[in-house]
Amino acid sequence: MPAQNAKHASWAYAEEHLPEDELFAEARQAAVDLGVPSPSEGTLALLTTLAAIGPARGIVEIGTGVGLSGTALLRGAAKDAVLTGIDADSDAVSIARRLFRSEPIAAAKTRLITGKATEVLPRLTTAGYDLVHIGAGVDEMEFYAQQGLRLLKPAGILVISDALAGDRVVKPAVRDPEVQALRAVERSLREDQRTVTSLLPTGTGVLVAVKQSRQ
Numbered sequence: 001m002p003a004q005n006a007k008h009a010s011w012a013y014a015e016e017h018l019p020e021d022e023l024f025a026e027a028r029q030a031a032v033d034l035g036v037p038s039p040s041e042g043t044l045a046l047l048t049t050l051a052a053i054g055p056a057r058g059i060v061e062i063g064t065g066v067g068l069s070g071t072a073l074l075r076g077a078a079k080d081a082v083l084t085g086i087d088a089d090s091d092a093v094s095i096a097r098r099l100f101r102s103e104p105i106a107a108a109k110t111r112l113i114t115g116k117a118t119e120v121l122p123r124l125t126t127a128g129y130d131l132v133h134i135g136a137g138v139d140e141m142e143f144y145a146q147q148g149l150r151l152l153k154p155a156g157i158l159v160i161s162d163a164l165a166g167d168r169v170v171k172p173a174v175r176d177p178e179v180q181a182l183r184a185v186e187r188s189l190r191e192d193q194r195t196v197t198s199l200l201p202t203g204t205g206v207l208v209a210v211k212q213s214r215q
């Protein structure tokens, strides 16, 4: 098998590492009907794993959509965790609310806010959270990332999903504003003395930055 094909086969194999349950399959269909993109299976498994570190108690999510990623985060988080989910689309928020109600782990652990992340984030408590997931469009990506670092406690985890915008970030000829914003945020987090980072090929790319606790 040529190296490129083998690499793709490994990526696909890793994506299917954790089989999805019926609840997620239904939520995926609701997302398709609404026209909201969903995180990949591998991305959801990674979110559950990252939330299990600590485990996370305070979680903020930008772009909760129909609630797949929020549910994945709560499956790994502490029993008394609270997820503050922000989404500008009220239809998506209604579906997320239903999903959280059908998921025993997520019941009563979510605070959903319908609104623009640029307006909601500044109102949240500095150093009050263990994990921030940025799963929304990239119109204000640098602002979201800086707000994320402000919200995190030391050793908190910042996760940006769809960090490779499909496969567009890796193509030098692609220079549209969305791709440029993702390249810029990758560089700024990598160069930020407060963080250690890793860019993973999971799903459509996941950038993970941990806010260092040592000075």
Ligand SMILES: C[S@@+](CC[C@H](N)C(=O)[O-])C[C@H]1O[C@@H](n2cnc3c(N)ncnc32)[C@H](O)[C@@H]1O
Binding pocket: 031, 036, 037, 038, 039, 062, 063, 064, 065, 066, 067, 068, 069, 070, 086, 087, 088, 089, 092, 115, 116, 117, 118, 135, 136, 137
């Ligand atoms: C890729 S979808 C998120 C999917 C979601 N994580 C899930 O698991 O279902 C992106 C979501 O971000 C929301 N969004 C986009 N820009 C936003 C903004 N500025 N503030 C809040 N939400 C935003 C969209 O309404 C959409 O639901």
